[in-house]
Amino acid sequence: MICGRKARPAAEQPRSPSDGSGGPRRPGRALKKMGLTEDEDIQRMLRGSLLRKIKSRGGPRERLFCLQEDGVTVCFEGRFGRARSQQSFSVMHIEGVREGHQSEGLRKYGAAFPERHCFTLVFKGKRKNLDLAARGEEDARHWVQGLTKLMGRLQAMSQPEKLDHWIHAVLQRADRNKDNKMSFREVKSMLRMINIYMDDVYAYKLFKECDHSGDERLEGREVEEFCRRLLRRPELEELFGHYSGEDRVLSAEELRDFLRDQGEDASLRQARAVIRAYELNEKARQQDLMMLDGFMMYLLSAAGDILNQEHTKVHQDMSQPLCHYFISSSHNTYLTRNQIGGTSSTEAYVRALMAGCRCVELDCWEGSDGEPVVYHGHTLTSKILFRDVIESIRDYAFKQSPYPVILSLENHCGLEQQATMARHMKDILGDMLLTQPLEGQDPHNLPSPEQLKGKVLVKGKKLPEPWHEHQGVTSLLDPEEEEEEEEEEEEEKLQERNSRRSLQSLQEIKPLQAKDASQVAPELSAMVVYCQAVPFPGLAHALRHPRPCEMSSFSERKARKLIKEAGPALVQYNAQQLSRVYPLGLKMNSSNYNPQEMWNAGCQLVALNFQTPGYEMDLNAGRFLGNGCCGYVLKPPCLRSPPGEGTRRLALHIRVITAQQLPKLNREKGSSIVDPFVRVEIHGVPADCSKQQTHHKLNNGFNPRWDETLSFQLQVPELALVRFVVEDYDSTSCNDFVGQFTLPLASMREGYRHIHLLSKDGASLSPATLFVHIRCKSL
Numbered sequence: 154m155i156c157g158r159k160a161r162p163a164a165e166q167p168r169s170p171s172d173g174s175g176g177p178r179r180p181g182r183a184l185k186k187m188g189l190t191e192d193e194d195i196q197r198m199l200r201g202s203l204l205r206k207i208k209s210r211g212g213p214r215e216r217l218f219c220l221q222e223d224g225v226t227v228c229f230e231g232r233f234g235r236a237r238s239q240q241s242f243s244v245m246h247i248e249g250v251r252e253g254h255q256s257e258g259l260r261k262y263g264a265a266f267p268e269r270h271c272f273t274l275v276f277k278g279k280r281k282n283l284d285l286a287a288r289g290e291e292d293a294r295h296w297v298q299g300l301t302k303l304m305g306r307l308q309a310m311s312q313p314e315k316l317d318h319w320i321h322a323v324l325q326r327a328d329r330n331k332d333n334k335m336s337f338r339e340v341k342s343m344l345r346m347i348n349i350y351m352d353d354v355y356a357y358k359l360f361k362e363c364d365h366s367g368d369e370r371l372e373g374r375e376v377e378e379f380c381r382r383l384l385r386r387p388e389l390e391e392l393f394g395h396y397s398g399e400d401r402v403l404s405a406e407e408l409r410d411f412l413r414d415q416g417e418d419a420s421l422r423q424a425r426a427v428i429r430a431y432e433l434n435e436k437a438r439q440q441d442l443m444m445l446d447g448f449m450m451y452l453l454s455a456a457g458d459i460l461n462q463e464h465t466k467v468h469q470d471m472s473q474p475l476c477h478y479f480i481s482s483s484h485n486t487y488l489t490r491n492q493i494g495g496t497s498s499t500e501a502y503v504r505a506l507m508a509g510c511r512c513v514e515l516d517c518w519e520g521s522d523g524e525p526v527v528y529h530g531h532t533l534t535s536k537i538l539f540r541d542v543i544e545s546i547r548d549y550a551f552k553q554s555p556y557p558v559i560l561s562l563e564n565h566c567g568l569e570q571q572a573t574m575a576r577h578m579k580d581i582l583g584d585m586l587l588t589q590p591l592e593g594q595d596p597h598n599l600p601s602p603e604q605l606k607g608k609v610l611v612k613g614k615k616l617p618e619p620w621h622e623h624q625g626v627t628s629l630l631d632p633e634e635e636e637e638e639e640e641e642e643e644e645e646k647l648q649e650r651n652s653r654r655s656l657q658s659l660q661e662i663k664p665l666q667a668k669d670a671s672q673v674a675p676e677l678s679a680m681v682v683y684c685q686a687v688p689f690p691g692l693a694h695a696l697r698h699p700r701p702c703e704m705s706s707f708s709e710r711k712a713r714k715l716i717k718e719a720g721p722a723l724v725q726y727n728a729q730q731l732s733r734v735y736p737l738g739l740k741m742n743s744s745n746y747n748p749q750e751m752w753n754a755g756c757q758l759v760a761l762n763f764q765t766p767g768y769e770m771d772l773n774a775g776r777f778l779g780n781g782c783c784g785y786v787l788k789p790p791c792l793r794s795p796p797g798e799g800t801r802r803l804a805l806h807i808r809v810i811t812a813q814q815l816p817k818l819n820r821e822k823g824s825s826i827v828d829p830f831v832r833v834e835i836h837g838v839p840a841d842c843s844k845q846q847t848h849h850k851l852n853n854g855f856n857p858r859w860d861e862t863l864s865f866q867l868q869v870p871e872l873a874l875v876r877f878v879v880e881d882y883d884s885t886s887c888n889d890f891v892g893q894f895t896l897p898l899a900s901m902r903e904g905y906r907h908i909h910l911l912s913k914d915g916a917s918l919s920p921a922t923l924f925v926h927i928r929c930k931s932l
Contacts, residue, residue, distance in 0.1 A: 217230060266286040614686050728795055833865075
């Protein structure tokens with residue numbers, strides 16, 4: 154059941170792989186388990202290669218890059234000022250590998266290097282791309298192919314395999330003299346690495362029980378046994394014993410009982426299918442029996458995940474009008490950091506689109522040589538060519554999702570460069586660009602995401618109907634620009650005392666805005682079909698005269714005011730046409746607002762700063778997790794045809810049982826071990842918003858156990874998001890963030906479930922998990 158730096162001095166030469174530091178090394182246990190010890194690409198990566206880091210500042214720097222024996226870590230020598238330091242990254246954090254000049258960095262700064270020598274590593278989360286150039290084509294090919302193989306192997310691993318790989322990688326690090334034997338001192342070091350404090354007496358007892366040779370060293374099978382004991386899951390053994398009884402073997406009938414209690418398909422046929430899929434012992438499998446290891450494999454697989462796996466694919470009705478969907482939307486998409494002095498980059502568009510974003514923003518200003526540029530006006534942010542942005546959108550718009558992308562244009566260009574913008578969009582996007590209403594579709598009604606698959610829509614100002622392409626121009630008010638100006642004046646008054654100087658200096662930065670920027674070029678107007686930007690006419694007028702193809706933008710402040718003063722009317726308005734909400738204009742750090750209150754009112758395009766991590770972006774990722782991450786989520790019936798039927802009230806009980814392998818927060822301080830607790834937050838309509846937490850557990854980030862039940866009552870479960878947060882308790886200062894996972898209540902499965910935690914910027918913290926029991930009950 155579902156619940157609801159400085160340049161290197163010329164005299165200094167980089168070390169070569171042949172000088173001894175990068176010589177051949179013995180593949181570690183972890184690589185053996187991946188079956189890649191004899192692979193030619195992996196062998197080359199283990200030996201190391203001299204690769205140049207291509208950067209905007211300073212010349213390309215040659216560094217020795219080496220894959221470590223764990224098969225996951227790549228080390229290279231970094232440099233801060235004059236000091237050298239060993240740096241590294243994990244293959245698990247790589248999103249993709251691009252060959253040739255396929256990144257903004259290499260296109261700008263890598264022209265001196267042959268395309269076949271170059272490749273780019275794109276990381277998950279907020280880490281910048283790593284643009285690299287090898288000395289030769291063969292070296293580049295080995296790294297591209299090798300990294301691709303490693304990423305594939307890691308992705309295909311089951312959770313038990315990930316755990317096994319992780320523990321062996323830790324062993325590799327703890328084995329200081331690299332003799333493949335573990336002394337008790339090395340074992341103690343390993344325990345600290347994996348975030349667990351263990352009493353010396355108990356740790357030595359466990360060590361001696363595994364030291365069958367009696368030589369005060371663990372090796373081979375002794376190490377394997379020690380790892381198995383460490384990775385024991387007593388709570389899963391207890392659960393298995395509850396259903397299997399004294400014989401400690403699950404029959405198909407007993408497994409059926411467990412599946413029934415989980416809210417799964419509880420037929421004997423399904424129970425036998427589970428045994429065939431997950432039981433490791435062949436004899437048991439042949440007799441339709443399941444042992445403890447098979448049971449654990451099942452619970453650690455996708456079948457035991459808290460997220461309904463059907464919802465990892467598009468499963469909702471995609472044939473309703475656009476205004477019936479929440480649409481993943483980005484504000485100031487071009488920024489990689491804050492909106493005052495941050496860097497503008499086409500890579501920011503790539504990241505947003507690959508994260509499922511379906512509405513991106515382009516702030517367009519007059520550029521030199523007749524070429525419009527995109528950047529944040531009145532600030533020190535860098536500029537990028539409009540043409541380059543459109544090329545990136547063409548290349549990445551539909552890689553993550555086939556559903557339509559909306560380009561939200563904020564135009565400060567004159568008529569000539571507006572015409573250039575229109576020409577670039579037409580030439581670069583071609584048939585992707587929607588310039589006419591769909592055939593057979595009423596041009597005054599919004600089509601569906603299904604009808605608009607593979608299409609790019611332009612949101613912007615449009616000339617009145619009688620105007621045609623070469624008849625002239627008109628001046629139209631841009632609602633977002635007007636409102637942002639008003640707000641910035643108001644915000645200035647509030648912040649004047651604290652930031653008068655900084656604001657004045659910012660206002661002195663005069664961007665190139667053409668005198669005729671308030672006019673609309675016919676060529677650009679012709680591109681606007683279903684998303685015509687208009688000033689908000691007021692709710693009363695809009696409800697009397699609905700115009701589905703017109704849309705207005707509201708600042709977060711204006712949206713809150715409307716919700717407070719006329720919430721039900723705003724819900725009704727949003728059931729008929731699109732609205733966009735954006736953050737306040739003068740948030741210097743590009744911080745976000747809580748999107749949930751806007752979704753509660755049915756606002757579709759709730760635009761956030763994707764480059765700013767925090768709970769707001771966690772909620773956004775959670776909201777769009779439930780429909781295959783396609784960027785469109787069908788609004789509940791109460792928001793599509795208000796006033797809808799009353800929703801079913803729900804009691805939600807979450808038993809937080811254990812956590813596994815939480816990340817170590819302070820790696821520099823070996824003795825630092827987390828004191829974790831779990832907080833569960835409900836984000837929904839105001840009556841449902843609530844949070845509760847467990848007690849903290851001292852010195853155990855490896856396998857803390859709480860067994861605490863947190864209970865909530867929900868009035869509108871269809872709109873609720875559930876956020877699981879793990880923090881490190883600190884009695885004297887703010888608690889430190891450890892990990893989180895957010896999902897819609899409607900996508901959450903009942904029963905015993907694992908939750909795979911994510912970092913602050915949304916990257917996987919594998920193998921870190923929570924183990925919980927979920928129960929929902931209608932009230």
